Amino acid sequence: MALEGRFETDDGVVYVGGDARQRYHDSRGYGYPLEGNEIALAPVEAAHLLYRGDLEAIVDAASGERLRFREFVAREPGEGFGVRFLVYADLRSRGFYLSPAAEPWVPDPPGGEVDFAVFPRGKGPGDGKIAYALRIVGERTDIPAAELREGVLAVVDEESEITYFEIGRRNPSGTSGSDAALPDGCEADLLADRVVVWEPPLDLYERTFYGQPLEGREYDEPTLQCSLLEAAYLAERGAIDLEPEMVRERGREVEGERFDRRLTVYTELRERGVVPKTGYKFGADFRTYADVESVENLGHSELLVRVHPADYVFEPRDLALDVRLAHGVRKTMVFALVGDGTDRSDAIEWWSLERLTP
Amino acid sequence: MALEGRFETDDGVVYVGGDARQRYHDSRGYGYPLEGNEIALAPVEAAHLLYRGDLEAIVDAASGERLRFREFVAREPGEGFGVRFLVYADLRSRGFYLSPAAEPWVPDPPGGEVDFAVFPRGKGPGDGKIAYALRIVGERTDIPAAELREGVLAVVDEESEITYFEIGRRNPSGTSGSDAALPDGCEADLLADRVVVWEPPLDLYERTFYGQPLEGREYDEPTLQCSLLEAAYLAERGAIDLEPEMVRERGREVEGERFDRRLTVYTELRERGVVPKTGYKFGADFRTYADVESVENLGHSELLVRVHPADYVFEPRDLALDVRLAHGVRKTMVFALVGDGTDRSDAIEWWSLERLTP
Structure with a gap:
């Protein structure tokens, strides 16, 4: 026979007595145990049991109203209830147990914006292991x-x-390759939003992968087109004969502050x-x-x-x-x-x- | 022997005499013919001939300066010269001829923001056919x-x-399927930013593909979750018992004006x-x-x-x-x-x- 729950709107929790502890918590990972056989369920857990037909109904402790799945869900008990319920049900259907990432559901809940602690497959809230912290958003x-x-x-x-x-x-x-392999002061022109490097050593392209050869020229002395990022990096290291600040200034003109951010990341990647x-x-x-x-x-x-x-x-x-x-x-x-x-x-x-x- | 061109900065065009017409225009689709054998070249065309070594140099008519490829390019003759040159060279290397989308290069140039008229493979400016209008941007x-x-x-x-x-x-x-197949006044609840339709006819999902069944329920009477767009459309047609304006209002709350635009497109697609x-x-x-x-x-x-x-x-x-x-x-x-x-x-x-x- 299915049990009924009692919804206390004040603490936003559903209480179930009878043999609830054994039936829902110990064997199937719902809620947390209270004294005797009683357990407390988060609204998503209670909704899932209602949905499955495992709970018969939930009685609103204040009004005495008897809520079935539709009525309980229509109240949207708790922020983001709808999306939390969908994910809760989905993970349970995939064979995972999960609990709200809060005490007393889990003893040491993960911090930050986390909704659930998901346990390793085959494990539950009492086993002391969390597979991952789960955040849910629409x-x-x-x-x-x-x-x-x-x-x-x-x-x-x-x-x-x-x-x-x-x-x-x-x-x-x-x-x-490292900066050690870079050439010294290759001739270069700054055009609109790119740089042409005139006949640098082949290795600048072939080994260290700067620029892009201009198509159709002889390959043993390529003319390289470089992006402003590549050019700013090369100019800073003296590999091309352009003023580094002039190149960066052009970068900011065409891309705004995004350019400096990208150059920071470009440089860090090269150095790594x-x-x-x-x-x-x-x-x-x-x-x-x-x-x-x-x-x-x-x-x-x-x-x-x-x-x-x-x-x-x-x-x-x-x-x-x-x-x-x-x-x-x-x-x-x-x-x-x-x-x-x-x-x-x-x-x-x-x-x-x-x-x-x- | 390679010819030289004459760059008139006033009209932004390069003039080439000698046997230029036959050599560059008639046989290879560069420029437009003038009197005798002279032709006029757009800067990208002239740059391409310089680049290929087909033109020896270009003389600046005002200063008398003799420009090779590097010097000519460094002047960036015309807006967007760099990117236009790259695309011009790329398409030529793929076997296409193309001309600036302007008279007198092409007699009836395509309108709007167009840079080049690209001719069908094997055809040129004199053949009266354009494969497509080409726009170039960085x-x-x-x-x-x-x-x-x-x-x-x-x-x-x-x-x-x-x-x-x-x-x-x-x-x-x-x-x-058309609206004729829609049911009448199915029960539905509006939750946060989605709608649940309670046990509608199976066809609402199965034939007309509205909503998404809630997992794990019996399939012969699915509970459907619908997006606000689907719900607004269905409510408007009386298929679910929600006020259409209430659903649209919720849509605007969660998505702003984007919602009405999307609903316009959703509705038009359904009607098509x-x-x-x-x-x-x-x-x-x-x-x-x-x-x-x-x-x-x-x-x-x-x-x-x-x-x-x-x-x-x-x-x-x-x-x-x-x-x-x-x-x-x-x-x-x-x-x-x-x-x-x-x-x-x-x-x-x-x-x-x-x-x-x-």
Whole structure:
């Protein structure tokens, strides 16, 4: 016989007596145990039991009203109830137990903007292990960059489909050539928003992968076109005979403050032995190559990097687009968040986002 | 022996005498013929001949200075010279002839923001046929929606790689079920930013593809979750028992004015026999199915639709991202531009963008 619950609107929790502890908590991971056999359920847990027909009804302790699934859901008990319920039900149907990321559901809940603690498959709230912290948002909820946490983000779209993203730290590093190999003072001209380097040593392109040869010229003395980022980096190191500040100034003219942020990330990647090339065709700032020995034997680029200021606010739809595209071309989407730290390597936070099927 | 040209800065044109007409114009499609054997060249044409070594030098008519390729290019003769030259050279290397889209290069030049008339392969300026109108922008140049034209858009990225997009009109149409099949006044609840329809006829989902069944319920009486767009459309037609204006009002609360634009496009697509479902996973507004007979035998969705106001300004990088993603999932990217025409079908302009390899 199905039990009934009692909804206390004051504490926003549903109490169930009878043999609830054994039936719902111990064997199936719902709620937290109270004295005797009573348990307390979060609204999503209670709704799920109602939905499954495991709870018969929930009685509103204040009004005495008897609520079935439809009536209980229509009250939207708690902020974001709808999307939380959908994700809760989805993960349970995939064989996971999960609890609200709060005491007393879990003893040591993960901090930050987290909705649920998801337990490893086959484990429950009493087993002392958490597989990951889960945050849930609707597709219209903006996500400030400062709220990113290692864990999983579930986005519920307007038609109630769910996408899961695994969020992690990603520190790019590589073995590509160092500045030691750069030439000295090659002749170069600054044109509109690019730079032409006139007949530099072949290795500038072929080994260290700067620029792009102008088509149709003899290959043993290429004329290289460089982006303003590449040119600013090369000018700073004396490899081309342009004033570094002049190149940066042009960059700011055509791109605004975005240019300095991108140059910070470009420089940091180069110093980490990673070659950044434009990610334009993928809608990103850079695609990156960790281990360039020569352009002739260039491997697959591994990362797509998008540069944002540290106070950027993500829209889930843009995240979906970026991550989906990166996945489709077998690259990992990385966000470089640039703050105003004085030391360059401190100024950048690197985050990766990847699609996840729980 | 290579000829020399004469650059008149006043009219921005390079004149070449000798046997130039036969050598450069008649046999290879450069410039336009003047009296005798003289021809006039646009700066990109002259630069290309210099670059190839076909012209020896260009003499500045005012100063008498003798310019080689580097010096001529460094002057950036004309707006957007750099990107125009790159695309001109690329298309010539692919075997196409092209001329500035202006008289007297071509007798009846295409209107609007067009840079070049590209001739069919094997044809030239004298043959009276244009394969397409070509517009060229750098990746940092914004493109107002009002400037879209049928033709080809070439975008030159910061590292001087070129992407070609074919722009065309695309009027979606299909054979999916009509409103006649809709039920009458199904019970529904409005929750936060979605609507639950309680046990509607199975066909509402299965035949006309509204909503998404709540997982884990019996399938012969599904509980459907609908987006606010679907719900606004269904409420307007009396298929669910919610006030249409209440649903639209909620839509505006959570999405702002974007909601009405999207509803206009949603409604127009439905009335054209096309089923729009959310395009969230592709970062778009809709993916569309032209011929839905049943959800069980659902084909591949054909279009990704992004909705913008008619005065929207595109950034080439976003275009690249959208078109690349659509291509990767074998769909066509379509932009629905919504103006404020009073008649709905007049209010929407439909444009498709697809990658092109010339």
